[in-house]
Amino acid sequence: MARQGSSFQDELNLYFKARFSLINVVTVEEERVLKEIADACSSRGRPVYSWDIADGFVPLTEATGEVGRPARDPVTALEIIVKLEQDAVFVLKDFHRMWERNPQVVRKLKNVVQTLKRTRKNIIVTSSRNYIPEELADQVYVIDFEPPDFEGMKQILDTFTRIPNVRIDLTDLGREKLARSALGLTANQAQRVFSKAIVTKGSLDEQDIDLVTQEKKSIIRASGALEFFAATETIEQVGGLDVLKQWLRSRENCFSQQAADYGLLPPKGLLLVGIPGTGKSLTAKVVSGLWRQPLIRLDMGAVFGSLVGQSEENIRRALRLAETVSPCVLWIDEVEKGIADTGGDSGTGSRVFGTLLSWMEDKQKPVFVVCTANNISRIPPEFSRAGRFDAIFFLDLPTRRERREIFGVQLLKRRPVIDQFDLDALAEASSGYVGSEIEQAVVAAMVRAFNDGAREFNTADILRVITPPVEIVPLSSSQKDNIERLRQWLIEGRARSASFPEVNSALQEQVRVPGFAAAPDLELDD
Structure with a gap:
C-alpha cells in the first residue's frame, strides 16, 4: 500500500532503481497520481510519457521530448516503448481495459516486460x-494509491x-x-465540497464539517453495497443483555487520543450470534449511538457481481469506503450468507471471504x-478464531427479567x-418470545384495541395475543435445533453470554x- 505525497515519490524511485518493469497503480485520482509520477521523474531527470487510446503518447514534463510516432492502439504503443532509445517511464492510462478483453495485449505486454x-x-x-x-500476476507490482493524508x-x-x-x-x-x-475523500471530492461551502455561504468555517459528512454519505450511497445509518438508538432502548451493554x-x-497515548489500540469488533429477533442488529445501531460514530451497513449480497474479479473488487472498494468515514462502525448483518462458499461460484465466495479476513486482520x-449471525453452522472456523474479534457474544432467548424490560x-x-x-404478567406469559416478537405483540394488541372502538389498549389485549391459542407463534x-447449537458454543467457551x-x-x-x-382458522358466516 502506497504512502502519501513525497513518500510515494520516494517509493516510486526505489522501484525504478530496483528495475520493477511493470507497476500497476490503483486509483481513481488519475490527475493527482500523474502529477506525483511526473514530479518523481523530474527530480531524477528522467523523461516520462503518458499514453491513452485517445491521444497516444504525451510528454508529462517539459524536459521530455515528443515521441514523434502515432500510436492509437495498445500493441503499437508497446512496440514503440521497446524501440525508443530513452530510459523513460511510460504511464499507460486505463490500460486494464486493454488487457481485460484482449489476450493479444496480455501476451504482448508480457513479452515487453521481459525485454x-x-x-x-x-x-x-x-x-x-x-x-x-x-x-x-508474476510480472506486476500493485500499489494502492491512497487519498490525501492530513498534510495533503x-x-x-x-x-x-x-x-x-x-x-x-x-x-x-x-x-x-x-x-x-x-x-x-479524494482531492477532487475535497475541492468540490470546499467550493460548495464557499458558493453556498461565501466562506469556509467549522460548520462545513457537516457538509463534508453529507458528501461522504453521498459517496457511500453511490457504492451500492454500503448504506449509511443515522445513530438514533440509545443503549436504554435495549432490554436485558447487561453483560454486552457493560x-x-x-x-x-477507547478511540480517544488519551487512550492512544496510554497505549490502547482501538477495539476491533464484535461477533453477535443468536436466532433472529434477539437484538443483534439493534446492538449494532446502539454501538454507533453510544460511541457517537457513523454506522455503515455492508450488504454482502450486493458485493457479488457477474464479471470476473468484480466481486473481489467490490468488497475491496466497499472496505476502502468504510475507512473514508472512520472512525465508524461497520455493520455486516447475517454475515454467514456472504461468507459461506456453496461450491457453485468458482471460488468467488472464498476469495471474497479471504479479502474480508485479510482486511480485518x-x-x-479505526473501523x-x-x-x-443467525446460523453458526455456516461460519468457517477461521472467521471466529481468537483475536479476530474482541469478543463473541451469544444472545439467548430473553429471560423473564429481560422480557419484562423489553415490554x-x-x-x-x-x-x-x-x-x-x-x-410481570406479560413477562411470565411470553416465555420463548424474542424482542422483535414482543414488539410485534404490543403492536397487535394496539390494533385489536383500535378496531374495538379506538379504546386504550391494556395488559389483557397483549395477553390475548401471546397466550394459547397464540396469534404470534x-x-x-421452529428454531429449537439452532438454539441448541448456539447454546453449545456457550458451553464450549466459544462465545460469551450477553446476559450473564x-x-x-x-x-x-x-x-x-x-x-x-x-390461533385456529375461523370459518366466517356468509
Missing part, C-alpha cells in the same frame, strides 16, 4: 480497479485561502478539524466491525406512562423452548 528487465525503462499502468490477468488535505484547504474574495473563518484548531473531517460502555472512550483505520421499552415507545400495564418454536457474566448462571437461567399452538 525491459534488461533496460532502465519502466511501465506504470494506472487503473481504477485492481484486476490483474493471471498471465501477468491541509494543503488542499490552503489553496482556498489564496483565492481573492474568499473568506476563511477558521482558527488553527478549526482548520485542523475541517481537514481531518475530509480525510478519506462491555460496550467500558470501551466507549490488517486494517489500520469497528459488528458482525451478526417496558416497547410500551414507553408508544405511551408516556405505562404504570397501568402488568409487566414465536420463532423459537458466568456460564453457569447463563445455563441455569436459560429459557426452555415451549410448544405453541397457533
Whole structure:
C-alpha cells in the first residue's frame, strides 16, 4: 500500500532503481497520481510519457521530448516503448481495459516486460480497479494509491485561502478539524465540497464539517453495497443483555487520543450470534449511538457481481469506503450468507471471504466491525478464531427479567406512562418470545384495541395475543435445533453470554423452548 505525497515519490524511485518493469497503480485520482509520477521523474531527470487510446503518447514534463510516432492502439504503443532509445517511464492510462478483453495485449505486454528487465525503462499502468490477468500476476507490482493524508488535505484547504474574495473563518484548531473531517475523500471530492461551502455561504468555517459528512454519505450511497445509518438508538432502548451493554460502555472512550497515548489500540469488533429477533442488529445501531460514530451497513449480497474479479473488487472498494468515514462502525448483518462458499461460484465466495479476513486482520483505520449471525453452522472456523474479534457474544432467548424490560421499552415507545400495564404478567406469559416478537405483540394488541372502538389498549389485549391459542407463534418454536447449537458454543467457551457474566448462571437461567399452538382458522358466516 502506497504512502502519501513525497513518500510515494520516494517509493516510486526505489522501484525504478530496483528495475520493477511493470507497476500497476490503483486509483481513481488519475490527475493527482500523474502529477506525483511526473514530479518523481523530474527530480531524477528522467523523461516520462503518458499514453491513452485517445491521444497516444504525451510528454508529462517539459524536459521530455515528443515521441514523434502515432500510436492509437495498445500493441503499437508497446512496440514503440521497446524501440525508443530513452530510459523513460511510460504511464499507460486505463490500460486494464486493454488487457481485460484482449489476450493479444496480455501476451504482448508480457513479452515487453521481459525485454525491459534488461533496460532502465519502466511501465506504470494506472487503473481504477485492481484486476490483474493471471498471465501477468508474476510480472506486476500493485500499489494502492491512497487519498490525501492530513498534510495533503491541509494543503488542499490552503489553496482556498489564496483565492481573492474568499473568506476563511477558521482558527488553527478549526482548520485542523475541517481537514481531518475530509480525510478519506479524494482531492477532487475535497475541492468540490470546499467550493460548495464557499458558493453556498461565501466562506469556509467549522460548520462545513457537516457538509463534508453529507458528501461522504453521498459517496457511500453511490457504492451500492454500503448504506449509511443515522445513530438514533440509545443503549436504554435495549432490554436485558447487561453483560454486552457493560462491555460496550467500558470501551466507549477507547478511540480517544488519551487512550492512544496510554497505549490502547482501538477495539476491533464484535461477533453477535443468536436466532433472529434477539437484538443483534439493534446492538449494532446502539454501538454507533453510544460511541457517537457513523454506522455503515455492508450488504454482502450486493458485493457479488457477474464479471470476473468484480466481486473481489467490490468488497475491496466497499472496505476502502468504510475507512473514508472512520472512525465508524461497520455493520455486516447475517454475515454467514456472504461468507459461506456453496461450491457453485468458482471460488468467488472464498476469495471474497479471504479479502474480508485479510482486511480485518490488517486494517489500520479505526473501523469497528459488528458482525451478526443467525446460523453458526455456516461460519468457517477461521472467521471466529481468537483475536479476530474482541469478543463473541451469544444472545439467548430473553429471560423473564429481560422480557419484562423489553415490554417496558416497547410500551414507553408508544405511551408516556405505562404504570397501568402488568409487566410481570406479560413477562411470565411470553416465555420463548424474542424482542422483535414482543414488539410485534404490543403492536397487535394496539390494533385489536383500535378496531374495538379506538379504546386504550391494556395488559389483557397483549395477553390475548401471546397466550394459547397464540396469534404470534414465536420463532423459537421452529428454531429449537439452532438454539441448541448456539447454546453449545456457550458451553464450549466459544462465545460469551450477553446476559450473564458466568456460564453457569447463563445455563441455569436459560429459557426452555415451549410448544405453541397457533390461533385456529375461523370459518366466517356468509
